[in-house]
Amino acid sequence: MKKTNESLFTGAGPNTRLAHMGNDPSDYHGFVNPPVVHASTVLFPDAATMEKRAQKYTYGTRSTPTTDALCAAFDELEGSAGTILVPSGLAAISVPFLAYLSAGDHALIVDSVYTPCRNFCNTMLKRLGVSIEYYDPEIGAGIEALIKPNTRLIHTEAPGSNTMEMQDIRAIADAAHRHDCVVTMDNTWATPLYFRPLDFGVDVSIHATTKYPSGHSDIIMGSVSANAKHWPKLEEARIALGICGAPDDSYQILRGLRTMGVRLEHHQKSALDIATWLERRDDVARVLHPALPSFPGHAIWKRDFKGASGVFSFVLKAQGDKAKAKAHAFLDALSFFGLGYSWGGYESLAVPVNLSDRTIRKAPPEGPVIRLQIGLEDVADLKKDLEIGFAAAAEI
Numbered sequence: 001m002k003k004t005n006e007s008l009f010t011g012a013g014p015n016t017r018l019a020h021m022g023n024d025p026s027d028y029h030g031f032v033n034p035p036v037v038h039a040s041t042v043l044f045p046d047a048a049t050m051e052k053r054a055q056k057y058t059y060g061t062r063s064t065p066t067t068d069a070l071c072a073a074f075d076e077l078e079g080s081a082g083t084i085l086v087p088s089g090l091a092a093i094s095v096p097f098l099a100y101l102s103a104g105d106h107a108l109i110v111d112s113v114y115t116p117c118r119n120f121c122n123t124m125l126k127r128l129g130v131s132i133e134y135y136d137p138e139i140g141a142g143i144e145a146l147i148k149p150n151t152r153l154i155h156t157e158a159p160g161s162n163t164m165e166m167q168d169i170r171a172i173a174d175a176a177h178r179h180d181c182v183v184t185m186d187n188t189w190a191t192p193l194y195f196r197p198l199d200f201g202v203d204v205s206i207h208a209t210t211k212y213p214s215g216h217s218d219i220i221m222g223s224v225s226a227n228a229k230h231w232p233k234l235e236e237a238r239i240a241l242g243i244c245g246a247p248d249d250s251y252q253i254l255r256g257l258r259t260m261g262v263r264l265e266h267h268q269k270s271a272l273d274i275a276t277w278l279e280r281r282d283d284v285a286r287v288l289h290p291a292l293p294s295f296p297g298h299a300i301w302k303r304d305f306k307g308a309s310g311v312f313s314f315v316l317k318a319q320g321d322k323a324k325a326k327a328h329a330f331l332d333a334l335s336f337f338g339l340g341y342s343w344g345g346y347e348s349l350a351v352p353v354n355l356s357d358r359t360i361r362k363a364p365p366e367g368p369v370i371r372l373q374i375g376l377e378d379v380a381d382l383k384k385d386l387e388i389g390f391a392a393a394a395e396i
């Protein structure tokens with residue numbers, strides 16, 4: 001049976017989709033995986049075909065069987081009309097912003113946004129004549145009051161970076177569309193397995209595929225998937241800017257997607273176990289995890305999301321002069337948790353969170369925020385590691 005047969009996926013579960021989406025083995029002699037095509041030049045059989053570009057592949061920057069397989073996989077997961085591949089998760093934000101915004105436009109950006117996105121907005125977008133306004137992540141339908149005649153784009157991210165605020169995506173998208181604004185969403189945390197933005201009215205779904213799709217902390221890449229209305233402009237921007245996915249990286253991301261479902265289940269279970277355990281500790285002021293009933297955005301998460309991934313934060317109970325030293329002592333004492341940026345790999349990570357860039361949502365008053373990525377290690381070992389961290393903090 002041809003795997004490109006649409007009906008194959010009707011009613012199929014997420015792991016079945018992950019195992020069979022993207023390429024069709026019968027296109028390449030039955031080999032299960034697509035070839036890694038390294039290409040610039042593609043030859044044409046004659047001048048007439050060349051003049052009309054009348055063949056599937058025309059040049060390496062446009063597409064190859066490898067990038068096509070990955071884009072098809074994302075379209076299948078997101079329900080999108082088209083997907084572009086870009087060299088990083090940050091580029092997956094900046095490229096659509098460049099595609100949809102022009103001088104004189106106004107853009108609304110969620111205040112709990114991934115920090116480098118704020119930097120892009122405050123520097124290059126402002127220089128290009130786009131005015132930027134940050135809004136409260138929990139604004140919901142209230143966003144309508146902030147929409148001006150020149151507002152063209154509303155950027156969402158849920159949960160928010162580091163502090164995990166949830167957003168009512170449907171309410172925001174409905175308000176945006178009444179004013180003909182494009183809605184973009186950074187969906188990196190949930191992946192399309194736990195949230196499908198286009199089903200909630202989002203026009204353009206953004207992923208740092210660096211994270212869970214890669215899964216092994218060894219690839220930097222991004223994807224942007226658009227609905228039919230907004231796909232032409234996105235593709236146009238990709239071609240105008242000369243952006244394309246590298247063959248080996250595209251192959252590795254497709255490879256990572258095959259196991260993403262089972263990895264996420266493990267990340268989810270372990271992270272929730274550790275979050276619940278942390279919540280009961282006296283040295284923890286608060287745990288910021290949308291799947292915990294105590295979390296303010298929990299009801300939205302429960303209503304809209306199918307699961308939670310392995311990244312969350314907690315507030316260390318430590319005020320006053322020693323707060324920072326206690327946070328550093330905690331972090332320095334960890335062994336299985338590495339101190340490093342990014343997440344989504346197989347290994348656990350911890351980072352001190354700096355919220356000084358926020359304009360609306362200020363840092364929690366109870367103490368320093370620490371973000372954890374719970375990897376695929378055994379939970380008992382991770383808890384032991386964290387216990388050592390808390391003991392070190394208590395000694396300060």
Ligand SMILES: *Cc1c(COP(=O)(O)O)cnc(C)c1O
Pocket residue numbers: 088089090091114157161186188189207208209210211220221222342343
């Ligand atoms: C990591 C991350 C990005 C950027 O991805 P890079 O590949 O590291 O550039 C974008 N958005 C979110 C929410 C992220 O966590």
